[in-house]
Amino acid sequence: MFLEQLTLKNYRNYEQGCWQFQNKVNVILGENAQGKTNIMESIYVLSMAKSHRTTNDKDLIRWDKDYAKIEGKVGKKNGPIFLQLTVSKKGKKAKLNYIEQAKLSSYVGHMNVVMFAPEDLNLVKGSPQIRRRFIDMEIGQVSPVYMHELGQYQKVLQQRNQYLKLLQSKKQTDEKFLDVLTEQLVELAVKITLKRYEFIELLQTWAKPIHAEISRGHEQLAIHYCPSVDVLDKQQWSRIVEVYNDKFTQIKTKEIERGTTLIGPHRDDLSFTINGKDVQTFGSQGQQRTTALSLKLAEIDLIFSEIGEYPILLLDDVLSELDDFRQTHLLNAIQGKVQTFVTTTSIDGIEHRVVRDADVYEVVSGQMMRR
Ligand SMILES: Nc1ncnc2c1ncn2[C@@H]1O[C@H](COP(=O)(O)OP(=O)(O)OP(=O)(O)O)[C@@H](O)[C@H]1O
Numbered sequence: 122m123f124l125e126q127l128t129l130k131n132y133r134n135y136e137q138g139c140w141q142f143q144n145k146v147n148v149i150l151g152e153n154a155q156g157k158t159n160i161m162e163s164i165y166v167l168s169m170a171k172s173h174r175t176t177n178d179k180d181l182i183r184w185d186k187d188y189a190k191i192e193g194k195v196g197k198k199n200g201p202i203f204l205q206l207t208v209s210k211k212g213k214k215a216k217l218n219y220i221e222q223a224k225l226s227s228y229v230g231h232m233n234v235v236m237f238a239p240e241d242l243n244l245v246k247g248s249p250q251i252r253r254r255f256i257d258m259e260i261g262q263v264s265p266v267y268m269h270e271l272g273q274y275q276k277v278l279q280q281r282n283q284y285l286k287l288l289q290s291k292k293q294t295d296e297k298f299l300d301v302l303t304e305q306l307v308e309l310a311v312k313i314t315l316k317r318y319e320f321i322e323l324l325q326t327w328a329k330p331i332h333a334e335i336s337r338g339h340e341q342l343a344i345h346y347c348p349s350v351d352v353l354d355k356q357q358w359s360r361i362v363e364v365y366n367d368k369f370t371q372i373k374t375k376e377i378e379r380g381t382t383l384i385g386p387h388r389d390d391l392s393f394t395i396n397g398k399d400v401q402t403f404g405s406q407g408q409q410r411t412t413a414l415s416l417k418l419a420e421i422d423l424i425f426s427e428i429g430e431y432p433i434l435l436l437d438d439v440l441s442e443l444d445d446f447r448q449t450h451l452l453n454a455i456q457g458k459v460q461t462f463v464t465t466t467s468i469d470g471i472e473h474r475v476v477r478d479a480d481v482y483e484v485v486s487g488q489m490m491r492r
Pocket residue numbers: 132133134135151152153154155156157158159160180181182183184185438466
């Protein structure tokens with residue numbers, strides 16, 4: 122699939138703009154703070170109905186305006202689709218093929234994007250939060266239902282934490298309501314945990330050969346899902362509800378003392394090993410970069426295998442962070458099949474082959490023009 126047309130109105134520093142793109146590499150060039158990332162973000166928001174860099178939707182609205190609108194025409198195998206997302210102070214409105222969708226989950230998932238941004242280079246050594254965000258974003262691309270369940274989980278979690286605080290301060294003493302919230306939380310936690318298990322296993326099958334190739338056959342990558350409860354093998358999956366319930370019973374007093382939920386998908390993590398050694402502890406910077414790149418390329422293949430079309434790749438400020446060898450590898454993997462948007466402050470840092478075949482756009486203070 123590819124983004125044929127993008128229209129922005131009152132989006133961040135863009136008052137308005139409309140661009141046609143081809144199914145190839147599009148380089149977005151500009152100095153700092155001109156609006157390159159804003160374009161990438163708008164494409165991401167058009168796809169996911171939320172930003173990758175803010176949880177506050179109002180940030181997307183141009184400062185002196187009441188609403189922001191993003192529209193896109195997406196070329197797909199079975200004909201084009203039209204997406205429109207409006208963000209206002211009252212909330213979000215999403216239209217698919219001009220029809221307003223009552224639920225965002227029926228809007229998300231029609232245009233798939235894979236975003237590779239500088240924070241992804243920190244995936245291995247950064248905080249667990251970065252890795253959780255990574256899993257959620259990637260699963261969300263192939264499963265809108267997952268995003269919905271995750272949203273519900275976060276709501277129940279927030280409610281449970283508030284109630285734990287009341288119990289902690291003894292403003293409440295009724296523990297029965299806590300049990301009700303725990304039951305709701307476990308139901309959602311189980312769905313999310315199992316989905317993460319399955320996804321990581323699948324992602325690994327794609328990432329392993331890619332990583333081996335980029336490391337010229339020297340390195341074997343493995344991804345390990347580390348949930349906050351021990352359900353280490355598939356045989357235990359049927360017991361997962363029991364495992365969560367037992368653990369919550371064990372830690373109830375501690376949770377009330379601390380006034381917060383101590384286990385669940387919001388405490389999960391991922392770890393990576395290369396040739397059996399933990400990359401977080403022993404990996405070089407190059408190995409971390411190769412790992413991040415392998416995972417992103419694996420995601421592209423995975424989406425293709427799940428939905429039969431390649432996603433759109435967004436490389437925000439990250440291509441020039443990769444050395445020539447890794448850039449070439451990336452290029453070979455996407456060439457001719459994946460529409461790609463690349464932002465950069467300078468063409469010099471990008472492999473000449475990318476630039477030669479690309480359409481180049483220049484961004485200057487909220488205006489983007491084809492060069
Ligand atoms: N809601 C908003 N309304 C108006 N302008 C905004 C809004 N949010 C951000 N901006 C402006 O957008 C610009 C930043 O754009 P962006 O993050 O896309 O920069 P960039 O070109 O990617 O820069 P860099 O190369 O430094 O990453 C800044 O000038 C900022 O003031």
